[in-house]
Amino acid sequence: MQHCDTLILADWCVPVEPHDLVLTEHAVVVNDGRITEILPAADARDRYEPSTLIERPGHVLIPGLVNAHTHAAMTLFRGLADDMPLERWLREGIWPVETRWVSAEMVRDGTRLAIAEMLRSGCTCFSDQYFYPGIVAESAVEMQMRAMVGTPIIEFTTPWAENAADCMRKGAEEVHDRYANHALISSCFAPHSTGTVSDESFNELRVLADQLDSPVQIHLHETAQEIADAIKETGKRPFDRLQEHGLVNSSLLAVHAVHLTEDEISQFADAGVSVAHCPRSNLKLASGIAEVATMQKAGINVALGTDGAASNNVLDMLGEMRTAALLAKARANDASALPAADALRMATLNGAIALGLADSIGSIEPGKWADLTCIDLRHINSQPVYDPVSQVVYTANANQVSDVWVAGRHQVEDGNLTRIDENELLQRASEWRSRLHNGKETKST
Template sequence: MSTQILLPRWLIQIETREVLTGHALVIKQDRIVAVLPVADAIARFADAERIDLPEHALLPGLVNLHTHSAMTLLRGYADDLALMDWLNDHIWPAEGAHVSDEFVFDGTQLAIAEMIRGGTTCANDMYFHHGAVARAALASGFRMMVGCSILEFPTPYAADADQYIRRALACIDEFAGESLVGFTLAPHAPYSVSDATFGRVITLADELGLGIHCHIHETQDEIDDSLRRQHGVRPLERLARLGLLDSPLIAAHMVHTTDAEIALLAQRGVHVSHNPASNLKLASGFARIADQLAAGINVGIGTDGAASNNKLDLFAELRLAALLAKGQSGNPTALPAWQALEMATINGAKALGWDDRIGSLEVGKQADVIAVDLSALGTQPAYDPVSHLVYAVDRNQVSHVWIAGVPQLVNGELTRFKSAQLVANARRWQARIAPR
């Protein structure tokens, strides 16, 4: 792989909150090897390929901290429903009838193509048929944390919690050593996983050095049911008693939190994935993100699945997250643009334990890099590129994407996918599933 010199108008340095001009970023093989003034970079790397980005902001690839990639094949299948109606009456029956290795591979590739096209270079997934998720990521050159779903009830993938766990461990062994793919254990939610199974997950995660990924406090009904019918305490208190908060944990949603729970999350170092569009669409509520950030919680941002969003667009999530935080808190300074951009880059990387390799444009890190063209009418004039990236940019303005130094999007064109084939696959699955 040749050395590449990227020559943007603006170079966004997340780790120092600086916008550099007149600087170049140099990629050699899969790494960032230099960030230098342009003249110095050209002199030092005279034989390198030069990529001119004259009206572009260069920044780290975005990290989608919570999604169900394969559910792109259920996009728009069951809209405008409450969460449990949506799950019990529509999504879970459709999954039971159709989810397979083929479904997951095709759906995950469709999701990856959409995410790359919108500047996302890494996703934290949670689904079934984990090997198909991993294979789809590797075939696409995409960085993926594969969440191995664990539940008590049977699906076509596994009969019970024991089988979910066995299949997860076998898959983790199968893909050991792959640089672009990692794994978490993903107990689905407090209402679908028993105390005994949570105990096994905690033990295995600690023994194997794995993170845990779980939906927690997504709806008020989840909390009320735990209090009144199941456990006599709020879910987070139950999970704390079980020891889940003492393991590396990504808590997806965390919409309904008290002051004491926010303090507990901060104290235990729990990472939170904020999923604003999905929370709104399912009427799950308004997460107290400004308060969580102020308490020192590491909050990243996710899309959730395309069945509950209905798109995998982190730039849209950034804008929505920032606006909701301001409106909910009554404070226009809450979640400013720089902090929102951190949520989608370095905060997500930290939550995955990958902040030593991605999340910022630092020498030595993997070259997960995106370029966003700010020359469009909707991003003129460009007083502040960071403001535009959060409040004004459309995902279609992403022009270039590199993952581990490999060009995945060049001048808006995907390099490893044939869009017509992805569309054909999606329509084939639509014909099998049929709308409700």
């Protein structure tokens, strides 16, 4: 018999690639953090002697969920500025609080809380865009979570950087150079929006991104107001400005992309631009409803993101999948739009493609990292099971996530975090609530 590190047996395995395939009574073999084989369970029992055997009857094994856009540290602002439209939410609710409270300590504590929440809901990789990106990367490595760490770029002074040029310099040094070739950390540049970055800075960004072979992600066409303001100030739509600066290409991840014209959708497809669709944040901020079905028909790779907890208010990719699938049907007036298998692909392989990680994660295939999620379908709300993919998308919730592996490490087992002190995270969150609520410092532990 052959030795392997971990052998995982579940009633159903959904590899995502090939598309719409469900394997029954199969096993996944893991060695050195990577998937080495997928085979029938009976054959696996005869062939392998594992160090760890995981048997999950009534469960479905899927690729780890990929959160293509979030602001992890903003978990500490959850519920702080609810029921406001985007521009007011930013100017009255979020930016003043960030100006006062954002620090390395705040980013560390908020990111750690977010990572725990995402792991518990089956997410194994997140793409982040927030201040102190080096702290985000450190936190992800410490907690053994995969991350695409975006360096925020913004013209005005923040607690982290003086201006856009300082943002780019620090991001290159603190994230790109430090984590080059790291197994868990990738990096990108993340200008906040076209309204907060000058033409000069966009030109510098294009040169730097080309030199470092770094992808770019940006909030784009999130609201009609954003577009109206851009036209008033520059005479151009935000997308047109990005084109002028040579940033519209296959390395661009457009976050939200709610308000696109038919011509812009065509140009996205031609250029190979990916979209991070954040349906629940768009709904909560009344930003609009993205034309997901139209984008997919045009050939655009559409991934899923939660956005930050301050505008969602949870980092739950299972819930995001369900919302995306239902919303796409209503938007297209077509019940067949975004079927369950496509929604699952958006939350896994499409996310990996959007982040440039499809060779490593996003599907259950030999050679890829063992980023895996197991979901218990024996719950009342998921019974009976006729189609496990439909049950995952339309019925499952975060409480049904039994196991999560990141690069073969068992991060969630029987629904519990295995390497993270949950009580410590809750204590720190409580302390931050007191600080923000009372408007003064409290003693830290």
